[in-house]
Amino acid sequence: MPTLEKTAGKLALVKLEYHPTIHDMPTDERPRERLKHYGPKALSTAELLAIILRTGTSRDNVIELAGKLLAKYGGLSGLMRADFGELCSEHGLGEAKASQLKAALEIGRRLGMLQNEEKYQIKSPADAANLVMVECQSCLQTARPTR
Template identity: 40%
Template sequence: MKELSLDDRPREKLQRRGARALGDNELVALILGSGSCRAGALGLANELLKVHGGLHGLARSSSDDLDRVPGVGRAKAAQLVAAFELGRRTLAHAPAARVQLRTPREAAAFLLPEFGSRPVEHFGVVLLDTKHRVLRTSVVATGTLNSTIVLPRDVFREAMLGAAAAVLAFHNHPSGDPSPSPDDVELTRRLAAAGNLMGIELVDHIVLGDARYCSFKEAGQL
């Protein structure tokens, strides 16, 4: 592909304009990576598409079928077969639906199995989208048997990095008693204020114990 100008080469074109801007032959050329002594990668891609009747025919071809085209070889044939198989798998295996946390009880049921019985205190945050579906869960800080130090900036840094629309804060009490301490109440107040300032809703702060929980939302404190 050295005969093409830099801007017209498939790799540079993809980086500049995105994969959707490339033709079928250019995408195939990128998978091939290189050509042969007879033709460059783009020429070889054109030949493959011609011989196999276009992209759909190429996708249905076996490694042996592809290898019969001069200049392809086993390695390039395997690359093409693998690429098309990955495409089929993305269609066949849709991503699992994300968990939606609609109530404090659902949030506690989601968190208790992993964090309810930890021997030291863990403070974390569940990042949520606009429909309160879980994006991911992140532990922000770990502490001792009865305390941990948490700053609102650490919580909302996670939220911003994860592009969260809302967050649900949580921490465990290793004693097993989920009753909030005065420090828990003050931290919740500060988190709610920081969330309001940043436009990221604090939907709840849940304290976890042994198979029990306390929700600031249920208690009317949020």
């Protein structure tokens, strides 16, 4: 229901919006509780990201915030490629949350590299090149051209 609000000496109708928080959700639907009871595979990417971010904003609960970030950046790979400063400028993210997010994504990337190394056999120069390709791509993404 709209309400009247005085702004710059004028009355204006303002639409009030309800933004439920995680605490408004039934306990068994909250991401941390779902992780505890069903394991991480049962959670969506947005729910997993919400656990890392911990809190939302006055406009979006943490699951909505996570979903918006995933949509804007095209998923986890886009968030991985995103510049730290760009993430810090997002509504609801500051240096602390951007740091947590980048650290978690890097841990995931390194784990992926370890798993590939454990089961990958090098039988040719092409095999060796493929093994280091992911690492090289990461280096190229972070390298900045100098002028």
